[in-house]
Amino acid sequence: MSDRPRASLRRILEDLGSTVLDVAASPGELDTEVTGVHIYDPLDELLLPAGGILLAVGVDRPDQVCALLDAAGPAAGVIVKQPFDADDRVRAKVRQTGVAVLGLTRAASWAQVAALLRSLLAEGDVTGSGEAPIDDLFALANAVCALLDAPITIEDRSSRVLAYSGRQDEADASRVETVLRRQVPVRYRRMLEERGFFRQLYRSREPIYIELNDDILNRAAVAVRSGDEILGSIWAAVREPLSPQRRQALADAAAIVALHLLRQRAGADTRRRLRADLLSTVLAGGADAAEAAGRLGVASERLCVLAAQLSGDGDLDAARRESDGQRFCDALALHVGAIHPKAAAAVVGSVAYAILPMHGSGEEEARAVWVAESFLTRVGPRHAANIGVGRMARNLAEVARSRADADRALRVLRAREASGAVAGYTGVHFESLLLQLADLVQAEEQTPTGPYERLLAYDAEHGSELAATLRAYLDAFGDVNAASATVHVHSNTFRYRLKRLIEISGLDMADPDARLAAMLQMRIFGR
Structure with missing residues (x-):
């Protein structure tokens, strides 16, 4: 049995080999335990936990690397893209800080090395001990x-x-x-x-x-x-x-x-079920939310919930859908984890939820929408998915509301038959309310009433399109020329139909409440 840490720098270098990584400058021993992978963003404050590996994207000069080593604190290593010349300044700084500098081969992408490192760290977690398993x-x-x-x-x-x-x-x-x-x-x-x-x-x-x-x-x-x-x-x-x-x-x-x-597989399934159970408890926002958040290691204040779901997978068998969904959630977890170390993601039911801590900028939902959009851009068309974003929750008690917001925004995207889209709740609030009204109408088996009901009955009996004429007119704010173009008839014909539908339905076009009632029924009943 080996006595080295299960996820040490030495083991990572041995496992990945020179095909991917090489040592550019070493402080000596490489037995530092690696705890996570983090992506450098020059626009964000660098808060690197002990044992973290920093992917220094866009950093290629020795003076930049020296500055990162000073800021990296108790990190395990910094990875830069080759070719990189580790001069005397870099080597001296490595010896001073004890943080190794590794070189990533030119042929590999940052996304690839992030996935490789995360896979190796997850591999070590299977044993639950501090040693690498014999059959690793x-x-x-x-x-x-x-x-x-x-x-x-x-x-x-x-x-x-x-x-x-x-x-x-x-x-x-x-x-x-x-x-x-x-x-x-x-x-x-x-x-x-x-x-x-x-x-x-x-x-x-x-x-x-x-x-x-x-x-x-x-x-x-x-x-x-x-x-x-x-x-x-x-x-x-x-x-x-x-x-x-x-x-x-x-x-x-x-x-x-x-x-x-x-x-x-058994170990991964157990961990995933545990994370899903804990995240589900946090999302519920009840009395046990604080304990669950502590066990997950997620933040407890100023949070946004993201609800993500793959689209267009109805033709896949259940096993393939579950596998693709879990892989998609793993990618989401990596993405939000790189943005904030106290973020978390897990699959609950058929939806991948992420809890994302937000800074107090006053535009938390817009920032979370940007995070979701950047994630879909990175995963590309290979993962056709939609993401709903909830409003900011100031504490764990409000997380349930943010989760409901995210679910409703996601439902709006499904109703639109969208793919690869992101929606913040405030941006689709009205559409969400209409869907909730439609649910109520369906549950109570309600049917159209009043002028709209009379128009539908007349159209069904005579094969006319007076209901469509009314919808075009209301959608065009009473602009006959625009409305007639929408239904592809002459404006005079449209005026005749409009006069006819008023006679048949008894709709008072001068009454704003009557117009609103007709418009809502058309939206809710979808005819």
């Missing part, structure tokens, strides 16, 4: 790499990379891209599917050998199973078929990986 996926990948003399990746059913070994630079460009993105590129996955390799892999209980083209090394692969369930696969980049001994080693590794994935 990265350690196992390195062990299989040594046995097979080939670089290894361990992937899930969606070809997302869960862990990988060293020596990836000995493989081909597709493998390096896979490791950096933590996902097999679509073009390679499609090629494997079209040539039937996935079908062959999942049907076989033994390792298979896959011959590719001149640009890509061949692969040896084995499915990772739990009974009949496929959990993932192990892939080795090789130049020739494996010997019988190495085939057996790969098969044995698959059994160990299966145990690890099952345990990891």
Whole structure:
């Protein structure tokens, strides 16, 4: 058993390897425990907790790095984009502060390294102890790499990379891209599917050998199973078929990986359920909200609630919807956590909720809307989602109201059939009220009354469109020319229809209450 911290800088560097990170300047030992990942924003005050890793986006000069090291306090490390020249000033500052400077390879993006680091930290949390488990996926990948003399990746059913070994630079460009993105590129996955390799892999209980083209090394692969369930696969980049001994080693590794994935899934499910339960308690705003907020480590004052939901996933099976929803929520949690260390997110039901602490600028809801919009921009069209934003809650007792606001704003977006949209509650307040009125009308089985009812009955009997004429007229504030253009008739024809509908319905156009009643009924009954 190792006595190093489960998430030390040394372990992260060993697991990620020089393909992603390298040491630019070291204070000596690299056994500092890493507690979280944070993104540098020059516009925000730098409040970095002990053990945090700071992603120094846009920082490339030695004097800037020295200033960050002074401000980073008890951080574990600062990551800068390569190429970076750590001069004598930087090295001296590193020794003085004890904060390491790491270099991120030029080919990797900040989003990729944030996801990699967060995955490694979550990996360490599975054990609940201070030691790295014997069957840790990265350690196992390195062990299989040594046995097979080939670089290894361990992937899930969606070809997302869960862990990988060293020596990836000995493989081909597709493998390096896979490791950096933590996902097999679509073009390679499609090629494997079209040539039937996935079908062959999942049907076989033994390792298979896959011959590719001149640009890509061949692969040896084995499915990772739990009974009949496929959990993932192990892939080795090789130049020739494996010997019988190495085939057996790969098969044995698959059994160990299966145990690890099952345990990891159980641990992750338990933690997620606990976070969801605690967040649900905070959102309810009852007597237990303060205790739940304390256990979650979230702020208790000046909060906004975000309610996010994937759109357009009705055609997916339940398991895929749940998986996509949880992955989306993980991305949301990373995003709000980078903005404020006391934010939190979890899936409650089918909605991903986030609690976001806000500064007292007086424009909290607008700021929260901006946070939501920036998140959807970052995740891109791959996650078609809508987000509703509640009003600012001054304390935990008002969080339930902010959550209700966010739910109502999200419902307005669904009613609009929007996708990839954000709405603050105050911006959609009237639409939300109309939806609530429609709920009341439906629950009490109410029907149209008065002039509007008479118009609907006349239209149904005679095949006319007098109700549509009235709606166009009211929507155009009585502008006959604009209203007639809306329904595509001549203005004289429109005037005749308007006169006819007044005769039939008995609607007093001079009475503002009568006009309002007709407009509300048209909106609520949706005819």
